[in-house]
Amino acid sequence: MKQNISIVWFRQDVRIADHEPLYRACQSGKPVLAVYIFDERQHGKTSFGFAKTGSFRAKFLRESVQELQENLEKLGISLYVAQGTSEEIFSALSERFHVSDLYYYRLYGTEEMEMEHQIKAVLQETVIHSYDGYTLYHPNDLPISLDQLPNTFTAFRKMIEKTGKIRPPFPIPAYKAKKVILNSCVPSYSDLRMTEPMMDDRAVFHFLGGxxxxxxxxxxxxxxxxxxxxxxxxxxxxxxxxxxxxxxxxxxxxxxxxxxxxxxxxxxxxxxxxxxxxxxxxxxxxxxxxxxxxxxxxxEQFFQRSGLRRLPLKKAVYDERKLNAWIEGETGFPFIDANMRELKSTGFMSNRGRQNAASFFVKNLGLDWRIGAEWFESCLIDYDPASNYGNWLYIAGVGNDPRPFRYFNIVKQAKQYDPNGQYMKHWLPELAALPVAFVHEPEQLSASEREFYGVTDYPQPIVSLSQSVEQYKATDMKARKRR
Missing domain, CATH: 1.25.40.80 (Serine Threonine Protein Phosphatase 5, Tetratricopeptide repeat)
Structure with missing residues (x-):
């Protein structure tokens, strides 16, 4: 006879504090098994061919799941860690146990919602308990329905600060039911078909998961x-x-x-x-x-090129040379290159860097914003669908931005936020000897000066900042008029 159990399905909620599904499951008095799945689709390829989960985020995730397993063990709950597709894992669990109840937090990405749909199809006789818990304000506590959500952040902020309320966190639960024993371990890097990342010595902060x-x-x-x-x-x-x-x-x-x-x-x-x-x-x-x-x-509209505005955009040109220069930090613009090299070497980039790198990708290189968003998705330790794609939509001008055309002047931004070039020289050692007068625009150096300062290997700018942005702006304005 199958053992009767409840399952708490962990996804982007690898903690025991302020975890409503875990708290409710423990309150039920039924035996609880916790489950975390390294779903192969989340460790496959993006639509443009990048690794969906890069090595730095995989490392951070492995550390986080390992600690979750240890913390749950202290409560008397086993965390079963599996690898495969989520529906296959749940199908196998339902053959071994009678899964009476499933507890989990809802996620809002299209892929994540489809996964939930598939799990429900597998566990048709299971009682489903799903909760909202990814946001500060609970969706049910918004003073409006989602289809009335303001189109600008400022309007949303003023509304929520006036009428919204924040629920208190849930305490760490006490578990008193019989332990469900199902041993497992976190997949190795080879299991995930990747190598363990080596942190660059220049990284100024080492993120450890858990x-x-x-x-x-x-x-x-x-x-x-x-x-x-x-x-x-x-x-x-x-x-x-x-x-x-x-x-x-x-x-x-x-x-x-x-x-x-x-x-x-x-x-x-x-x-x-x-x-x-x-x-x-x-x-x-x-x-x-x-x-x-x-x-x-x-x-789904959140991930489409035309974005929330459904602009009739001209078909984007795929330029592999420009894309690779941006990815590798070889564009000839030190502020962009330093940020992109930091991202590739550490899995992290400052918010200021992200805005400039995204603006340059779209407004100067003229590339499809979704490609840039997918590269960030692959690399960033702190990737989450809403924030990443929401910010790219915003920068690309097809999201929640009240301005008709937002553009970051890369050189001006560099001079404002890295006036002495300290950050750029940190990540671009080939520019270390440059005087401050040239570090923001090394293309102004003569051939003899480039040789004198040892920057002959640093590339010339891949585009003209002024000409490229004006060309993009003209195209963008035509699209808006056609709408």
């Missing part, structure tokens, strides 16, 4: 260093551990919940101080929520 590391970083940034008090002034920094919270990777895979961050932020303000910077961390959590709600509203 709920404990997330809580430690949160406590450090708020209570130990109190760097939160300068967050608004430093958040656009490029070098260093503490110019920003660095919480995004743990938020992305759910080692840390936004409600836990908010709860600790409010505690800090109560015990110490509140200012513009403490508000700004909450402000960034709101941006994360907003993109998630936009994804929930627009679904």
């Amino acid at each position: 709920e404990g590391k997330a809580k430690k970083r949160l406590a450090y940034y708020l209570f130990e260093s109190k760097r939160i008090l300068q967050y608004k002034q430093t958040r656009n920094g490029l070098l260093g551990e503490d110019f920003s919270s660095k919480l995004s990777p743990w938020l992305a895979n759910g080692s840390l919940s936004p409600r836990t961050v908010y709860e600790q932020l409010k505690r800090f303000e109560s015990e110490h101080q509140s200012n513009e910077s403490t508000y700004w961390l909450y402000f960034e959590l709101l941006w994360r929520d907003y993109f998630c709600f936009v994804l929930m509203r627009y679904k």
